[in-house]
Amino acid sequence: MAAIELRGVTKRYGASGLRKSNGVTALRDVDLRVEDGEIFGFLGPNGAGKSTTIDVLLDYLAPTAGSVRVLGHDVPEESVRVRERTGVLPDGHGPIGERTGREHVEFAIEAKGADDDPDELLGRVGMLGPEEYPVAQYSKGMTQRLLLAMALAGEPDLLILDEPTTGLDPNGAREMREIIREENARGATVFFSSHILEQVEAVCDRVAILDRGEIVTVDSIENLRERAGGTATVTLEVANHDETAVERVRAVDGVVSVRVESPANTVSAGRVAAAAGKRAGGENEQRPSSSQRTDSAEPTDGAGRGDGAERSDGDAGKPARVVVTCEARAKAAAIATIHDCVPVTDVAIEETPLEDLFAAFTEGVA
Ligand SMILES: Nc1ncnc2c1ncn2[C@@H]1O[C@H](COP(=O)(O)OP(=O)(O)OP(=O)(O)O)[C@@H](O)[C@H]1O
Numbered sequence: 332m333a334a335i336e337l338r339g340v341t342k343r344y345g346a347s348g349l350r351k352s353n354g355v356t357a358l359r360d361v362d363l364r365v366e367d368g369e370i371f372g373f374l375g376p377n378g379a380g381k382s383t384t385i386d387v388l389l390d391y392l393a394p395t396a397g398s399v400r401v402l403g404h405d406v407p408e409e410s411v412r413v414r415e416r417t418g419v420l421p422d423g424h425g426p427i428g429e430r431t432g433r434e435h436v437e438f439a440i441e442a443k444g445a446d447d448d449p450d451e452l453l454g455r456v457g458m459l460g461p462e463e464y465p466v467a468q469y470s471k472g473m474t475q476r477l478l479l480a481m482a483l484a485g486e487p488d489l490l491i492l493d494e495p496t497t498g499l500d501p502n503g504a505r506e507m508r509e510i511i512r513e514e515n516a517r518g519a520t521v522f523f524s525s526h527i528l529e530q531v532e533a534v535c536d537r538v539a540i541l542d543r544g545e546i547v548t549v550d551s552i553e554n555l556r557e558r559a560g561g562t563a564t565v566t567l568e569v570a571n572h573d574e575t576a577v578e579r580v581r582a583v584d585g586v587v588s589v590r591v592e593s594p595a596n597t598v599s600a601g602r603v604a605a606a607a608g609k610r611a612g613g614e615n616e617q618r619p620s621s622s623q624r625t626d627s628a629e630p631t632d633g634a635g636r637g638d639g640a641e642r643s644d645g646d647a648g649k650p651a652r653v654v655v656t657c658e659a660r661a662k663a664a665a666i667a668t669i670h671d672c673v674p675v676t677d678v679a680i681e682e683t684p685l686e687d688l689f690a691a692f693t694e695g696v697a
Pocket residue numbers: 344348349350351352353355356357375376377378379380381382383384422526
């Protein structure tokens with residue numbers, strides 16, 4: 332079953348909108364289906380229409396055209412039922428005033444007709460302690476934690492989180508992701524809206540990219556990388572240098588280049604010169620990337636870039652580092668090919684930076 336289904340949804344802000352309008356079309360013929368049990372990322376640059384979509388899902392705004400169903404209920408016909416079954420962390424609407432954090436959580440529990448223990452919810456989001464302060468004294472990060480506690484009240488079937496990591500430090504963002512996973516494991520569908528790809532990548536099964544009110548694509552981030560033609564650099568630490576492994580990985584479809592280094596990244600002067608000569612003609616073949624390193628292997632410094640830096644057969648049998656540059660789609664096959672030939676002690680993957688990937692779709696390059 333679909334947890335969320337939008338069909339042909341258009342939203343035009345007209346003269347009767349809340350703000351003074353100059354006729355903005357915030358959503359244009361949007362079709363979107365989020366399956367029950369998914370953690371779904373909803374991505375888009377500022378002004379793409381993400382908050383408008385959420386307001387339409389919750390019947391805070393009526394679409395100009397199209398139909399909306401949430402958790403099997405028609406919106407707006409059954410929007411009360413939708414809100415009863417949905418926990419929302421809104422963007423930019425923090426609680427204000429002299430009420431304490433605990434009072435806000437108690438209110439959220441009561442509004443859902445639930446019997447949660449407020450301390451348990453506050454403890455889950457790391458807010459036991461400050462819960463007795465008026466929310467007016469809360470920092471942005473504390474407010475986000477409190478809003479999450481309120482959204483969790485009543486074990487909602489759907490969690491709608493609008494820029495939930497705003498104001499959180501890296502630790503807070505990680506805790507937020509853990510709670511998202513726990514809620515999903517309990518059975519909740521999670522709709523995670525953000526303009527930051529990194530935030531959703533760690534938890535989402537699939538993402539939709541919205542740009543200027545239109546859905547540009549819906550896919551897994553892995554598939555988006557492949558479709559955008561992203562590159563990957565896979566660095567494998569192997570127990571012993573094996574020329575057969577190198578030859579085999581070179582033959583894998585999508586592999587662009589392979590080089591072998593000693594783990595200390597030392598190459599002879601002659602080889603450095605040869606590599607430098609190759610580099611002069613191909614400096615841009617490999618884009619620097621930062622986002623996907625998976626271990627502590629040293630980044631390569633470029634001294635051995637290109638096949639000219641390979642170790643000689645005299646190095647056979649010694650520990651080595653195999654650096655494979657390939658199309659993103661080929662990285663799993665490259666790793667498996669090396670793995671089949673020699674023991675692999677460590678793997679690091681660098682991929683096209685996420686912001687480049689995002690830009691490729693929103694600028695219509697991919
Ligand atoms: N009440 C309104 N009246 C008129 N225009 C509006 C209104 N609300 C939003 N808009 C416009 O609709 C478009 C989509 O806005 P929306 O807030 O949904 O985008 P968003 O993706 O959530 O952006 P952000 O990431 O900055 O929060 C923008 O051009 C915005 O200026």
